[in-house]
Amino acid sequence: MLTVKKLRDQTGYLYRATAELARQYGPIVGLRVGKDKQVVCFGYEAIKEMLTKEELDGRPQGPFYETRTWGTRRGLLLTDEEFWQEQRRFVMRHLREFGFGKKTMSDLVQTEAASLVEMFDQKMKLESDRNGGVVVAMRDAFSVYVLNTLWSMLASIRYSPDDGELKSLQSLLTELFASIDMVGALFSQFPFLRYVAPEKSGYKQFVSIHEKVWKFLKAELDNHKDTFQHDSPRDLMDVYLQMLDSKNKGNSFSESQLLAICMDMFMAGSETTSKSLGFGFLYMLLYPEVQRKAQEEIDRVVGRERMPTLNDRPNMPYVESIVLESVRVFMGRTFSIPHRALRDTTLQGYHIPKDTMVIANFNGVLMEKRFWDDPEVFRPERFIDAEGKVHVPDNYLPFGYGKHRCMGQTLARSNIFLFTASLLQKYNFSVPSNEGPPHTNGVDGVTPSPGEYNAYVTLRS
Template identity: 55%
Template sequence: MWAATLLFSAFLILFNYLYCVKPRNYPPGPKWLPILGSALSVSRLRKKTGSLAEAMAIFSRKYGPVLGFKFGQERIVICYGGLAIKEFLNTESLNGRPMGPFYELRTFGRNGILLTDEQFWVEQRRFILRHLREFGFGKRNMSEMIEAEADVMVNHIKHLIGNQKEISAPMDTMFGIHILNTIWTMLAGTKYNPEDSNLKYLQNILTELFKNIDMIGTIFSYFPFLIYFAPEYSGYNLYMKTHVPIWKFITQEIEKHKKTHVPGSPRDLIDVYLEMLAAPEKPASFTDDQLLAICLDLFMAGSETTTKSMSFCMLYLLLNPDVQRKAQTEIDMVVGRDRVPSLNDRPNMPYLEAIVMETLRHFMRRTFGVPHRALKDTHLCGHFIPKDTMVIPTFHGIFEGAECMWKDPYAFRPERFIVDGKVKALDMFIPFGMGKRRCLGETLARGNLFIFIGALLQNFDFKVPAGCKPPTTDTVDGVTAAPRPFRVLSHIVQRDPTITHTPAIVINNSLCMIYR
């Protein structure tokens, strides 16, 4: 009896010791507790600051630009600050993607383009980019496609206003379907009505998911046994509740293509991929599950970040009417009001392009990059990074923290990107990352923001009505930061005989959109 007790006690002591001891020269950070690792320290500081990015800023001030954590069995390294992030993103051995249930459940294993790596990722990314270009990606007709969708968006807003006294709509879903249409047209040859109830439902559940998880993962990421013993508490139920209807939606789209696709006459990327699947000597990486996973990645990542960027832009345009006036003057001089701005106008519209860049900077201030994985034992800024360690950059230090290159990081000031009348980005303006893992959708995202913002400012003014408080600039944590939820309320403003158009939209009783 005593021997068994002593043996068990010795086992526990040895287990705790081995669990809590960090690898030699591992990046510094808070102490590791048995089982929990750093989870409790991070949770407490995050709750205190209200933001995971702010918590990492405090840890960085104490421990340095490369931070070492452990959650359950998972080793996690956070890069904070420009020099550390630059070295990290350019280190070949850190270009892997994480493993585990959180990342593998969504695509039936390690499929897709967002969370795959090595030769599989290289082969699939090359194929996707090559064929997306055939359907407009990065070409002149991409601008035409975005322009058409921007025109639909403006007319939809005008229709919502109509002659009614008021119509309420949430800002976080105002642009989502329009942005999704710009990628989905090339991917699936389909455009959806902004009032499509199924797409609105999918957007709502995605918003809920992205609000309740983050780039570091969720509880069941680090303690997988909780999937079976505490599926609700661990976040597993929410995770599956969100993914199942999206899998169904995409599967139905692929099945439609299988029935209507004419071999040799592809209409979009799905058709091209189906032809590859039917090829007698197709590479092993091309499968039905991989096609579904690619569609899922582009559906989720392709709309979520740009939609949130648009929300940030609308928020800051409201709070900075002088920025609106300057942009509208530029639009009137270069484009006029008879057509939507196009990407060909960019060289002549530095201020609008600077608004896009300042929007991206504010969106990225509290955002983490997609997690990487060490493909082998390696080093980062002199610290040892063991194989399979997850490494994640936080852009807080670059765009907001004490070491950022902007004197007034909290202000929305597009002029910071204009030098001698031309747009100029600082060296560490990297909202889309850098290196081989640079965001695949950068061209489309920048194009969407330029044309959509331009079309809105071309047609509407944004004002804070008298007696109303401006909305807060506080953010909501999640996969990416988001403005605090607010709704759009449209109503008819008293008509001024000197102004041709006067309907308005009010956000949180704080924002007027007035026809110009």
Template identity: 75%
Template structure:
């Protein structure tokens, strides 16, 4: 008996020792502990800095632009330099997306959708989405009209608050961090499902609050139950698994109800929106295996969750900094008055004549995305980055903080200075280090919509209103709320009509 116990202990000890060994020529990083890997080292730095992106940026300063980690079962490589990011994003061998419970549970055990799928399945679905969304305005004139319409609704909604008798008609305190969500979502959802939600829609507000909670409690690289899968069964609440399932179930139910409404009124020869086009394919004899009703719901969920997330937060950070830099606000308003005037709202046709406003958009996106990571990639086969070995199935992720907030390149990255994007001829200039939308085949397919949204929403609001720090109130902090993507801490502005 004792011999068997001794043999078990020896084998267990050997396994634990082997568990701490890194693959040959793996990127440098903290030591790996048995089972935990480098999780404790990362957690300690995160607690010190307050943010995961700051913690991994510090590791980049210690170990170089390619940092090798292991968190639980996951081998992870974090890229903290432009050259390493560019090499990774341009390499076909690194075009995969992560696998595992976190990435499969969200779509009920099978990887579906478009954000977290890869290879031929992803290519086929992405091509289909882009081709047919264009038919309903994506990247075209109709898209501009949709955004202009939502900007108009937002201006009217804010004007009602500002001129309300309850506020004395002389201004209103407005929560800016969550002002834009529904209006931004509508610009995409009108093309996806032919639906426009009211800003007062109670069910949608509940869903958006749940998504805000979810995005605060997970990271771009997963969460406890993805890195330590056994925790799903022994600690479902502590590991975040129970909340993750509950929120995705609510999103799925919401979208399924919309899809059922579409199916009830669907006419095969009269496609009203993207959902209808997809239903046409599902009813076709030539349907390919990658097309299914579950895949349609997964696409809707991806675009519903991501479609407003980044744009809304870019607008939140943008107006946060406009409060802190009133001279930027005044300069933008002068440009809007000179180009557009006051008798109509701005349009995308005005954008070429408004370089300063366009620079504010770029700077707002930089301030938001400089606190984020890319969507993770996965090595489809053994490969290299900057001379280091990257074994198959390793997760690789870019820390955009290291390019968008790099002091050696930007000089004063913490300052909100739109002029950095304007050249000596007064034209908009975008340097290579500006990487918020990625590079290569996986470049964000919503880039055009996002930048157009931020431009029209900001310019329409600045044309009509002044935004100042409320009297007898400290200026809002620029510290964000950590999560899958950072968000501004709740803040208010005193909004008044421009006269």
């Protein structure tokens, strides 16, 4: 633990600290942190084996992973085996019925892209300077619109960016994500600290924020129950409530499980997509030629008379490559959701004891010079082949691999594509004249954030 802490203090980030350990010791590094046995994988071969090995298909156990759902593991992100399989199958089947991956989803994403552009228009009208530009805080510009694309299918709800309660909740989650790591927190690695140092170990904050999220979601569920009609379900919440009334209900179904699914989707469903957009626009401030190339493609394929749609995507390889590059520079700073060894096994020839936590450092496949000539450069062209088509290399694994592959990949990529294309069609983004260029390091946490930064936004001539 002290070795990792020292390296983290030197490099500023946990992903860099463990990347340094991998350079010293190889692609599989074993750590003992408090009560936890942890293994960090670095590099394509190790990560791919980890993500596809059945014996490593579990999820971690312990106070950090159970406190969030009040003492029992619930939800989809941190459950495993038959429980997880039954719940994931149910959720995916019914989300598809309500539009996931279909035209309905396209319509939802287009509605939110239009609302995002309208928000920028309003800022222009109300706050523009004498040059016709406006300074916009970009870090949190996307989160509500991204959340709405998922929440419409989950609960038939669209939030307003001016919703005070939602804003407060999202700022608390930003605070939480900056103070914990994907591998846990002090109170999970040293459980006695929950009792002797609840504040310093992060336990008190962790519980308090999860209580507020739980209360917010419980109120939404209670509203749903009041208007629920058994014969005409509107969304995933309704079909889950139907199942709770059914004689065929499996043991894994419960109201607390429904709330845990909502919490997982609320916390993870918008967070990673919003941060990918945040990093993407930050890099486009630093690489204005990327904006220009994208705008040339948008003008050629879409024009200025209508907004882009997802139907335009096959004809817009450069904007699609901006999506891939935005996800790469964000996810290249992150870890996978931890796995757990269900029984004694091996990984790259090393012995992995049962119940060891195993985690992938995606920096080892998304930001390594072995795979990318210039990983620190924002260069969408790396995903375009000689024929001008999008090419995704095998080592591009930001959404995971195998059974635990991210279930929201289709929606995430659709959001990033359409939000990026819609904004670049209408606006130019540059570094404000009275500010220096934003730093690309970001803020460390459970998933690194781009940090707060501003863009000077002007209408394209």
